[in-house]
Amino acid sequence: MIESNCRERYIVDKQKCKIFKNLKISNYIFLILIFLYVCxxxxxxxxxxxxxxxxxxxxxxxxxDNIYCLKLSMKTSSISVLLTFVFGTPTAFYLAKVSKNKITKIVDILVELPIVLPPAVVGIGLLLAFGDNGFIGKIFSNLGYSITFTPIAVIISQLFVSSSLYIKFLKNSIEDVPKEIFEVSYVLGASKIKTNIKIIIPMLKKTIISALILCWVRALGEFGATLMFAGNVMNKTRTIPLQIYTYMQTDIRMATAFAGILYVLSFAMILIIRILLRDKD
Structure with missing residues (x-):
């Protein structure tokens, strides 16, 4: 009996050793993969x-010239982020809370399109729609206004390619909010709009800010759609990515230096806002 118990204990201990050994190897592999990806x-x-x-x-x-490009990029990307919040927030709530009918599904697909479409394709589409001969741009052209080759075209390009990230991010977060919170708010007499504005948005404040940061960084680095729609006009539509593109044809060292600045700037902005959010929490 004692010999049998000892044998069973030996087998169990041996199996545990194998499990721990396998876990240890898995942890090492996991850390190596993380290290390689960070590198x-x-x-x-x-x-x-x-x-x-x-x-x-x-x-x-x-x-x-670089200072002007930096100022233009910061200004246009900030405006596009503000517009993303204004138009994207109600869109995210609509996609998250309205029943999945055909219209909702079509809107959801349209929201996802800018994520998968090549920026150059987006730029051509915007040019054909908002250009002087486009079906929307012609209206403004007849009134004496031109959208192409202006900072407005830069903002439209940035808004189109970056807003989808914010909407998808916020939509998923809204879907994770317990339904009981909405139901209690409705029972207490609050309307849907009041519930969203006074309860859900403050509850998801950190998520919204994080999504807007991602949207801002994406807008700041937008290149293809801006080049096709807004053009590469110095002191008018030349953002940081377009200035880097221009330098690549004349001064590669200046291009790499400016690219490094954009890289560090994006990292610093994300880091600062993350720290501020953590301190506020």
Whole structure:
């Protein structure tokens, strides 16, 4: 009997050792994969800074044309993020809370399209719609206004390609909110709009800000649609990505330096806002 118990205990201990050993190996593999992926993300910015050099980075920051491109990018991307919040928030609530009828499904597909469409295709579509000869742009053209080759075209391009990220992110978060919260609010006499504005939006404040940050970074780096629709006009529509594209044809070191600045700027903005959100919480 004692010998049998000892044998069983030996077998159990051996199985436990195998399990722990397998878990240990799995953990090592897991950490190695994470390390390799993080290195993969860091290598490009190291390459940019190393190739351009600190001197070129400082020269890039002091360049008057680059300063204008930076200001234009910040201004247009901020406006596009504001418009995304205004138009995207009700759209996200509509997709999350309205029953899945045919109209809702079509709207959901339309929202996802900018995520998968190539930016150049988006730019051509915007040009044919809002250009001077487009079916919408012609209306403004007859009134003496032109949308193409203006900062407005930059904002439209950024809004089109970046707003989908915000809507999908917020929609998923709204769907995760317990239905009981909505029901209690309705029972207490609050309307759907009042419930969304006074209860759900404050509850999802951190999610909304995080989604807007992603949207802002995406708008800041928008290139293809802007180039096709707004053009590459200095002191008018040339954003940071377009300035980098222009430098690639004349001064590669300046292009890499400006690209490094955009990389660091995006990282710094995300980091600062994350810290502020954490401190506020």
């Amino acid at each position: 993969f993300l860091i290598v490009p910015v190291i390459g940019l800074i190393k190739y351009s050099g600190i001197t070129k980075l400082l020269e890039t920051i002091r360049n008057v």
